[in-house]
Every structure is written in C-alpha cells, then in structure tokens.
Amino acid sequence: MLGTGDTFLFFALALGCEVLGTIGGFGSSLFFVPIAGFFFDFHTVLGITALLHVSSNLSKIGLFRQGFSKDIILMMGLPAVLAVILGAFATRYVQADALEWVLAVFLILLSGGLMYFNNFKLRQNPTVLAGGGLLSGFLAGLLGTGGAVRGVVLTSFGLGSDAFIATSACIDMGVDSSRLLIYFLNGFVSTEQLKLIPLLFFCGFAGSLLGRQLLKKIPETNFRTLVLLLVMATGISALFTKIL
Numbered sequence: 001m002l003g004t005g006d007t008f009l010f011f012a013l014a015l016g017c018e019v020l021g022t023i024g025g026f027g028s029s030l031f032f033v034p035i036a037g038f039f040f041d042f043h044t045v046l047g048i049t050a051l052l053h054v055s056s057n058l059s060k061i062g063l064f065r066q067g068f069s070k071d072i073i074l075m076m077g078l079p080a081v082l083a084v085i086l087g088a089f090a091t092r093y094v095q096a097d098a099l100e101w102v103l104a105v106f107l108i109l110l111s112g113g114l115m116y117f118n119n120f121k122l123r124q125n126p127t128v129l130a131g132g133g134l135l136s137g138f139l140a141g142l143l144g145t146g147g148a149v150r151g152v153v154l155t156s157f158g159l160g161s162d163a164f165i166a167t168s169a170c171i172d173m174g175v176d177s178s179r180l181l182i183y184f185l186n187g188f189v190s191t192e193q194l195k196l197i198p199l200l201f202f203c204g205f206a207g208s209l210l211g212r213q214l215l216k217k218i219p220e221t222n223f224r225t226l227v228l229l230l231v232m233a234t235g236i237s238a239l240f241t242k243i244l
Contacts, residue, residue: 010039011199018056018207020230022165023215027147027172028056028207029140030231033103034238042096046088047189049144050180051197053172056204060169063212068166072157075129076150077171080137084175087141088182094142101242103143107235110148111228118225122156129153133171141179147172148231161215 013035014028021028029049036045061068091099122128132153140146150171154164183189 006039010036011203014052014200014203015207018052018203019211019214021056021147022060022208022211023218024151024228027053027145027151027168029053029145030107030148031234033144034107034234037100037238038241042100043091043183043186043188044190044193046091046144047180047183047193048196048200050176050183051189051193052200052204053176054180054204055197055201056208057169057173057176059205059208060165061173063208064162064166064169068163068170069157069159072129072154072159072167073170075126076133076153077174079130079133080140080146080150080171081174081178083134083137084141084146084179085182087138087143088179088186090142091183091188092186097242099143100238103145104235104239104242106139106143107145107231108239111232111235114148114152115225115228115232122153124157128156137175140175141182146175 014032017028017031017035020031024030032052033045033049036048040048122132132149136146136149136153138146139149147168150168154168159167180189
C-alpha cells in the first residue's frame, strides 16, 4: 500500500496524465504506465491502468459524444478487442522485467518516429483500420498502452477533435473492458486496487474535462510535439531506471 504522501503524488500524476492524454490524442497510458511503474510492480500497473482507462473512457464518451464514427468503431474496434485479449493473456508468459524493457524502448522509438515523420499519413481504407486495431489492441494488452498507434491511424481519417476523441474512446472502452477481465483472471487486479476506483474515476473525469477546455486554447500541432517530447522523456527515464 502507498503512504499518504505517495498516494497524493500518484493521483496528482494520474490526473496530469489524463489531461495530457486528452489533449495529445494518444491516451493517458503512454505517460501513466511508466510513471505508475515507480509506485507498483508492472503487472499491478497493467491492472490499475485498465481501471483508470475504463473511467476516463466513460468520461470522454460523454464529453466528446458529438459525431463519432460508428463505421470506424466497428472496423477498428472489433479487431482491437480480439487482439487485446491475446496480448493480455500473453503477459502471463512473459516476465514483467522484460516487458518493462520493451515498454521503455517502445516509447522512445515511437515518439521519435512520430516526430521525425511528422507529416506521415496512412491510406484511408478498412485494411488500415483493421491492422491498426490489431496492433494497437495487442500492444495495449501486452504493454498497457496502444493509444499512440490508434491515434496515428485515426488521424489519417480527418476526424474533427471531438469526433476523434469520442471514436477513440469508444474503441478504447471495448479494449480496456476486455483486458481488465483478463488481468483480473491473471491475478493482476486485487481487492486493494478495486478500492482505488473512486479516485481513478475522479482522475479520469477531471482530466478529460480539463483536457477538453485546454484543447480549445492550445494549437494542436504545437502541443502534439510537446506531448511526444514528454513521451520520449518518460521512456528515457524508465530506461535509465532499468539500467541503474
């Protein structure tokens, strides 16, 4: 269990992750998973991340419900749910230490690649949606984060900010609900973690609400670069923690 000071810091960071994840469009897990790793073991982090995401997705669906795309949700969401189940089951057979190394390297390479190929666009077709759903779902189940991959795919379909976030949240809701069940069966979610649900729900709702307000005032292109730099810094920090 966390002490009082650590508990306050943990939830303050969780709130900040939700704000950044909402504005950046990549989801909070890119930040939350490595940061939560400083407080809990990796398997526990997977369970807590799923709990946080279910809460935040409900908030985002309510706050950004205008104009989400049902076709994209079906074409990308169904493959993502199937893949996240496979990824979540795979965590039972891979050592947590190895997953932490993979996550750190993944965050660094992904953020660097997205910054370097800033104007990269994918073709708008069902194959891209299904492939993006499979990859993002599997990564979400295995590493706890797949929102960046989903964000890259959805960006190519020219959705407005509200539709983008609502569509992504609907897909993520299916993904996180599915992996939460598997993590529970794997023993990654304990009674102690279930007690965190009220505070996690608050972080999810408040972070989504604050992110929505800031999204109206901050140029998206500039903030995207800042978010990616923060993701890279988080990955480097996690990598150095493993090395040291």
